[in-house]
Amino acid sequence: MQGRKPKIPNGRDAQENTAAFALIQDDNEPIVVNGEPAGASICFVKTGATTGGRYLMAKVEVPPGSGLPLHAHTRTDEWFYFPEGGAVMLMGATKYKDADNPPDLAGRGTIRLVPMKKKGSLVFGPHNHVHGYLNVSDKTIQAWLVWTPDTPEVSLLGYFQSIAKPVLPGVRGALNNPIVQLKAVSEARKYGMMFSKDFWQYAEKVEDGPAPFGKNLPGLIRLL
Template sequence: MSQKIHANEQSEIQNEQSGDYNPFEFPELVKDADEPLILGPAGETFDFIQTGKTTDGKYLFAKLVVPPHVGPPPHVHHWIDEWFYAPNGGFSIFVGKNRYPDLEKAPGKGAPKDTLQIVQMRPKELFYVERNIVHGFANVTDKPQELYLVWTPDTPDVSFLPYFLNAGTIRDPDNPDQIPDFMSKIRLVSMASTYGKNQSDSFWQFVEKIEEIDHIPNMVDNREKLLELMSDTNKCQ
């Protein structure tokens, strides 16, 4: 891949998720992952574009197609940070107010439940959620929507890729109406802790209350960090 990505072409200062809408132009990256398409428990399709195998462990990048009115229940990553990017909008993202640093003390089970702030994602909007924070998302429209997810790091000891491969179902290219395997929903929860994740099995399991707001105060999208990761990896390929 020959494209070189410059952070200063995107923004000279770190963008805040605020009333000042600052769309993000996601870099065009060539797919170099050879992983199969995965059908997730909610019927979402994961297309892995780049993995730690080719990014020197810096990140894992997937493009999702998410069916209408679905998304993963609230969960917490303890080993990785995550970006969310909605090219066309259409999603609600929910982010907790508290931190949960202990994998053995999930919200509502050894730790207090959380308050989730729910925000509508606008087209080309980028969100960044650090590890140890409850979060999730849902397609709130009546048609499938595309969502980009980036997890960092993606080294063998913390990679999230095996979780998707083991919990999900390989997409059958000859079956466009394929539905998720029943066990996918079970494995989504039962395998989570192996990969440094607390995964709820329903929305309210980790949640005490919600706040529907226009933007999350003081939340930065860390676009410079994302662009730096991708530039460091791709300028040498």
């Protein structure tokens, strides 16, 4: 895939992506968690309890310069949707089979920088592959995240709730909160995740390019 120009969503792509998410009606009482790893507020608008265990969906407020450090799920797939754009995804194509086989042991891989600056940008991240994102704009943006499945055995809701607090007085943003950082990493394994506060622990090299796994819009529509 080297040498190909990044595929940036055009107007039609954005319309298709927006139409897919229009299929979703938020739960009457969303679950709001503050202080998650990106230094943002995260609102869980759908859970396995209301989707029959099919998926968990959250809307995340991401401040400028903030984002989600590189990590991998071993139990859930994920979609990343940026209704107003403003982000860059960091995605790896190397597969790590389980939490006992992390990148620092199995060998680091190439991390691809995928531009998501256009409105309606959508990409897919399958389980066992490293991913993260960064707000590269000068304003707070939204990231809409969908994880599948969301059953009691694999749900990530408890992970975000467990690391939300404490918030230290005078420390702005979870990225600057060492307690939140420590909990984010230490709690990850319990939920089948490989997580590090260090972006580059998982990277051998970085390159620009298209998303390794596309956006899998048909799969998202079937799920929703």
